[in-house]
Amino acid sequence: MFLDARQLDSGHIIEADICIIGAGAAGITIAREYIGRSTKVALIESGGLAYDEKTQSLYEGENVGLPSFDLNVNRLRYFGGTTNHWAGHCRPLDAIDFEKRSWAQHSGWPINRSDLDPFYVRAQPIVGLGPYEYENLDYWQQKIQLPGLELDENRLNTVVYNQSPPTRFGQAYRDELEQADNIDVYLNANVLEINTNETATQVSGLKLACIDGPGLSVSARIFILATGGMENARLLLLSNQVKPTGLGNDHDLVGRYFMDHLLLRPGAEISLSDPGVNFSLYSSLHRVHGSQMFAILASPEKLLRREKLNNFRMHLLRQRPRYKQPLGRIFSQLDGASADQQRLDTLALRQKNRDVASLHLVLEPTPNPDSSIHLSQKLDFFGQRKIEVNWQTVEQDWHNAYRALELAALEFGRLGLGRAYGDIFGSTGRWPANLEAGRHHCGTTRMASDPKSGVVDKNCRVHSVSNLFIAGSSVFPTIGYANPTLSIVALALRLADHTKAMLAGPAS
């Protein structure tokens, strides 16, 4: 059932077995797992069923670190959350992403890839994808009959990426949640604070407020915070009635280790020796058995171990070049492409930018405690402190970006495909002006076995609080190169299984 919280009486107490805060990819996934069960679920959503300016303004905040997107633009605050505008790129994290890597400070999850594998398989159809075949390029190539680049596997790999339609969770799953007898979705209900017992070891309830509506509260046995990579941290920091530094923040970790993918679009451009080279395996979407896929250039695990690099991927696209002089054309004969010289000179090809390939780099950042989200002195509509984001990188990240792009340049040269230009080449430690954030907010309530190293444990439970769990990318200790949504859904499924088992046991 869907309820508009604004229509409830002031002081109304919502009672449930499990309360999920936030109806985005994680929250909706967990709620769906309870459909048809006896467990009473309350799904609390700040927004309504559509975008609303006033509600969205609650996401306003300030970037005080590296340039990034406006905080009330790169997230969406209504039913379905940020899936209402996500691009749909999907791939699981790699096994190495979960490892503690000696060269990547603060890396390492308390779980490994095999712990998540069954949940990735379950997540695949939820995000609207077909066969779970990420490790089998042949499977796709047999169907689409397109060649891959003959890369040196010590440098780069061709790897499968999937593209969700993209599934808008709010639209896709609204009906089944509405029809579920045991699930109540409360719209236009904003959580102001998480209330606890006197020792802040157990959540007793939530304080809610509506814009132009009543004040409410929630009582439940289990609470799951699923409001996104920034807002999860904000709500914990705002919940400071008992612990002045915020809930679950005994070790000053909430809001720290804020991460986002480092994007250079483009990181490098290839002036092609031969415009006839076919790389549409990478540059186009291909439909196979209900899925859409494309290929990327990615870092082989042995390269990462050998050169102590963070994980990275590159998209290979046709795009208007930024460079002025296409040096790749000089070397066409040396690359054995002289027969194509006339084609290269064809005006039509030039107009379509057929003699340039752009490499878009997506780089895993190094976890950095100084990259953080904290509360500012500015207040939102409810008088709650807004956030300030201080997004930072470490020196190693720049070197990783440089080396990743250099490896691609070497491979395109070695294969006789063209020569690479990049703003980063020849610079020393300065990020190119086109550095962007991936809008994948992660790490602010990171997962670790030791409470001194992380906010949540391996089951996503806040270490110091017995009945508070966190879903979403804020629990990621590292983020690899893969877009996070598939992993968010996989972790949400795992958390749902865990809470089901808890609720099936004796009541605490």
Added chain:
Amino acid sequence: MNARRKLLKASVLIGGAALVGGGFYYREHVNDRNLAILLASFLDYDDLAKSTGKRILNGNTSLKDDSFDLLINDLLTSMGTSRNKVSKLTQASLLQSLHERVTQDFTEEHVVIIDGWILSKTEAGLCVLAYQLS
């Protein structure tokens, strides 16, 4: 100018070239300038190649203006040939040697960076030759 026309131009400049069995053979007294012309003929877009050569010389690379002779020696040595042997090579086999050398440069990371471009040392050397000839 397409590749075939450039090859023809290079052969005329060298003088004495003869077409035998589909390949070009050169007189043994090929001098450095003619050899440089021949090597530079494997580059396309003359003006762009020359300006790139100039930028390489002006840039912070190991390739210097006074190394014309050394540059040719290096190129030939790296291709596994020499001034004496090069005269026996066909145009096609010379081009093939250069191609292999460039491939090897990228494999072994023998590259130079010029104005944000990553080029193999061999092709950078060819660009310098092209500039020096102008």
